[in-house]
Amino acid sequence: MTNKRTNLGIHRRKFILCLGLAITVLMAHLSVSAQTNPVLADDYPDRYTVIEGDTLWGISGRFLRDPWRWPEVWQGNPQVENPDLIYPGDVLVMTFIDGRPILKSLRRETVKLSPRARPTRFDAIPLIDPAAIAAYINAPLVTDSKELSESAYVVDGYDNRLLLGKYDKFYARGIEEEADKYRLFRRGRQFVDPVSRESLGWEAVHVGDANMLRRGDPAKLVLTRGYEEVIASDRLRPVLAEEVLPFFAPSAPDNPDIRGVILDTPNDATELGALSVVAINLGERENVFPGDVFRIRSQRYKKKDPVKGGSYFIPEEDVGLALVFRTFEKVSYALITDTNRQVRPGDVLVSPDAEETIDASADIELGSQ
Numbered sequence: 001m002t003n004k005r006t007n008l009g010i011h012r013r014k015f016i017l018c019l020g021l022a023i024t025v026l027m028a029h030l031s032v033s034a035q036t037n038p039v040l041a042d043d044y045p046d047r048y049t050v051i052e053g054d055t056l057w058g059i060s061g062r063f064l065r066d067p068w069r070w071p072e073v074w075q076g077n078p079q080v081e082n083p084d085l086i087y088p089g090d091v092l093v094m095t096f097i098d099g100r101p102i103l104k105s106l107r108r109e110t111v112k113l114s115p116r117a118r119p120t121r122f123d124a125i126p127l128i129d130p131a132a133i134a135a136y137i138n139a140p141l142v143t144d145s146k147e148l149s150e151s152a153y154v155v156d157g158y159d160n161r162l163l164l165g166k167y168d169k170f171y172a173r174g175i176e177e178e179a180d181k182y183r184l185f186r187r188g189r190q191f192v193d194p195v196s197r198e199s200l201g202w203e204a205v206h207v208g209d210a211n212m213l214r215r216g217d218p219a220k221l222v223l224t225r226g227y228e229e230v231i232a233s234d235r236l237r238p239v240l241a242e243e244v245l246p247f248f249a250p251s252a253p254d255n256p257d258i259r260g261v262i263l264d265t266p267n268d269a270t271e272l273g274a275l276s277v278v279a280i281n282l283g284e285r286e287n288v289f290p291g292d293v294f295r296i297r298s299q300r301y302k303k304k305d306p307v308k309g310g311s312y313f314i315p316e317e318d319v320g321l322a323l324v325f326r327t328f329e330k331v332s333y334a335l336i337t338d339t340n341r342q343v344r345p346g347d348v349l350v351s352p353d354a355e356e357t358i359d360a361s362a363d364i365e366l367g368s369q
Contacts, residue, residue: 037100038069047093050086056127057250057323057337059086063094063103067337068250068293068321068352073103085124127250132275132335133325139206140185140237142328148187148202152176152236155218164223164230170210171218172236179238182221184208186234191331193281194261194346200281200330207234250323252353253292258282260349262296262322263331271342275335278322280349283330292324294334294349298341319343321352 044063060070086092091106151174158169175182184207191200207228214220223230260282265272272278282288297316304311320339324332336343 038072039065040094040101041065044094047091050088050090050092050125052088054088054125055129056086056125059092059125061338063092063101066352068252068323070103071249071251073101075102075104087124128323128325128335128337129275133277133333136277136326136333138183138239140183140204141206141326141333142191142201142331143185143187143204143235144201144329147237148235150174152182152219154184154230154232154234154236156232158220162231164208164226166208166223166226168230169213169220169222170230171220173218175212175215175219175236175238177238177240179240180212181239182210182212182236183239184210184223184230184234184236186231189264191263191279191281194263195281198330200263200283201328203279204235204237209239210236249291250293251291253289253294253351254287256351256353258286258288258349258351260286260294261299262343262345262347262349264345271344272336273342274320274337274339276343278334278336278343278345280322280324280332280334281330282349283332284327285329288324288327288332290325290327293352294322294324295352295354296320296322296336296339296343297348297350298344299346299348316348319347322349 041062041064048059048062050059056070057067060067064070064073086105093104093106095102095104152172153174154164154170154172156171157164158171161168161170164170185204186207188203188205190202192198193200205228208226208230209224210221211224212219212221260280263279263281265278280294296319298314298319300316301314302311303314319341320343321337322334323337324334326333
């Protein structure tokens with residue numbers, strides 16, 4: 001009898017243990033599913049018809065709480081040539097497969113009613129408004145000591161002019177490339193990492209564009225566009241191929257523990273809103289790529305206690321999102337896409353997958369207030 005009770009107790013304990021393990025695995029699975037499934041916006045529509053002027057970011061914000069997670073719910077139409085592109089006139093429909101939200105396109109062909117039917121062609125809608133970053137795509141933005149010392153440079157105006165403007169001709173030395181077009185730039189502000197104090201390079205101020213007229217030493221060129229008056233010693237960078245506006249899908253950085261900061265702005269602006277462009281102290285050496293999305297957090301800083309004395313820390317708070325669109329070795333440029341308060345230089349950048357609360361010892365402190 002004792003053996004039976006003992007065996008029964010053992011079986012019960014095994015059953016309870018197995019049941020507990022099963023519940024634990026199930027809860028863990030549900031927890032992971034809750035984390036991996038994108039959260040829908042509170043008032044998301046069942047369907048939406050795309051119109052000209054829309055952006056992917058704007059549309060995804062109608063359906064998702066986190067617009068950057070749009071690629072996770074998008075299911076391209078396999079019946080069209082470019083299933084991942086969305087065009088004006090497409091009808092987007094929200095459906096669910098095994099509880100997971102899926103966004104599909106009901107591709108429509110728009111035709112003009114006339115004696116012959118002709119399809120109306122549209123360009124695919126971009127991820128973000130191209131006007132917000134167009135000026136930053138082809139312009140030289142970051143340079144270093146090596147390029148400043150080795151690049152070609154302006155020596156004189158065609159008629160000895162000291163200041164050059166649009167359509168003025170000039171001479172330059174040190175041109176070795178066979179390019180027909182050139183960007184003119186000069187050294188601007190120095191990027192300095194606010195934490196390590198490392199020099200990240202200099203901003204290359206885009207002062208104009210020029211076309212080659214005659215090769216040689218010196219070469220003869222003509223200014224085709226001027227943003228500032230060009231002077232002797234301004235540098236030239238060849239345009240080997242015109243870069244087009246990138247079409248990329250937003251994603252989290254490869255490193256979920258990555259941290260950076262927003263660098264000082266060129267005009268010393270202390271507060272920035274949505275659609276502002278900022279430079280950040282992360283680049284290609286940190287495996288940052290165009291399309292990477294960062295969560296912006298206010299920096300943690302020390303305050304004095306007005307009642308009990310001593311000091312305490314104001315914690316980091318989520319401020320908004322930033323989308324990287326152009327990268328260099330140590331610096332990248334990002335567009336602020338969403339913000340619930342003004343963004344400031346020194347604000348912290350983390351992966352959107354980072355934990356909500358971070359150990360205080362890992363916080364970046366840039367001083368007290």
